Amino acid sequence: MSDLADPRFLDERTAHWADVKPDDEALVYLGRTWTWAQWNDRVRRLAGALTERGVGRGDVVAFLDKNHPACLELTLAAASLGAANAIINFRLAADELDYVLNDSGAKLLIVGTDLKPAIDKIRDKLVNVEHVITVTPDGADGDEYEAMLASATPVGRSADVESDDVCIVMYSSGTTGRPKGVLLTQANLIAHTVNGQEGFEFDEGDKNMVSMPLFHVGGSSYAQLGIHNGVSSVVTRDVDGAALAGAILQGANRTFLVPAVLAKVLESGEDAVKLFGALKTYSYGASPMPLPLLRAALKAWPNTDFIQAYGLTELCGVISHLLPEAHRDPGREERLSSAGTLIPNAEVRVVNPDTLEDVPEGEQGELWFRSAQLMKGYHNKPEATAEAITEDGWFRTGDIGRVDDGGYIFVEDRLKDMIITGGENVYSIEVERVLAEHPAVAEVAVIGVPDEKWGESVKAVVALEGEATEAEIIAFAREQLAAYKCPKTVDIVDALPRNPTGKILKKDLRQPHWEKAGRKV
Incomplete structure (x- = not known):
């Protein structure tokens, strides 16, 4: 939809849309709506609030709550200062929260009021956290986050920020039994947005439903698609049926969700199936799609474009996709079980994990990818980074697969558990x-x-x-x-x-x- 030049910095698009269509809807959340001008102002005020609290280039802040616009605002504002947002899984147990917050080195934590008691229990262990600010789902009286924005002085992007600065830290399980912090830069995230939107082609009036948890690349990376293209995003706090139905009723017609959601909709009866038929695009991934379920979905929603996404946190998300036409190709139904073909500007190798030599076409090996989307590394884990990324920039996925003669990638097993x-x-x-x-x-x-x-x-x-x-x-x-x-x-x-x-x-x-x-x- 956008004919603009690709941005260098993550906050460029919000500033652009605030300039060219300030009064258009940018974001909808739990009955609240913000225009592009309002939302850009919030980002700039948050950048000011972070600056006032000593956050600058190279620092880390953290967010812990269910889906909330404040998480997206924190990513954009922190990035504009050269800092990173460590987005914490709100489902973690206390011991896990203690580990990831300390490992990230976060100086400031924004936490949902529902989760604040869990932080209170471990507050004395969070040695790096200087500020804890609570946020409510609805911006009600007493919301410390909203009060902080209201009193802050807006600031622009810092002059020393580089596109290679880390902007998001996402924790992914690691071989040591403790999560690893995946360091994603502004350049990584922008490359993913530009490369990963093939098949979406947003139209005027479209709305993007952001329902995957924002601590997952399927949430935070996917949310950038709507921002990049200047379409409104409907952010749901949860991924339950009521929240998704409400978003669709508000006009959301493009989304990314896990396959399990489709199964639930199909089980919910004719009215639910009809409602989900309003979706122009249903992109899915993050877990395997059982073929019987996929076939049932294709039959139930004949006018919906289905896009399968295969990817990894270390690659910002999608690295290959099965596009709509491949989903409905009667001559090559076996490709429904594939992960599709490479997205633009990406490379794949299939490598014998023992000899590190490429295997012949069609044979199994470890899937290696090279792309500008590839993470900067694992936080504080240089050895793990060196194990995962070769000297010439190939990422070793640990997934076993093959590539057929049409370039379709089949993921068939895992070296990693x-x-x-x-x-x-x-x-x-x-x-x-x-x-x-x-x-x-x-x-x-x-x-x-x-x-x-x-x-x-x-x-x-x-x-x-x-x-x-x-x-x-x-x-x-x-x-x-x-x-x-x-x-x-x-x-x-x-x-x-x-x-x-x-x-x-x-x-x-x-x-x-x-x-x-x-x-x-």
């Missing part, structure tokens, strides 16, 4: 670290198994040295981990399968579940 459930990343080692502390657990392996609603669900396979039930093990996990990371089921076995060197054979544990489902990932 990442489980993607309902769009959330769960790293098995993180869950295993907790379950291994149970006094009755002798050994444990955590795997992802097929789930028709969530794509995958978390399963623990344990051998015991005492007595414990499935329910007791799950309850133990829930005491220390966010609910979505906890196993939904537990298999109790005599011993875990191992290879001759003693490594647990997770592939053997996963195989019967995925064979029964008729897919590999």
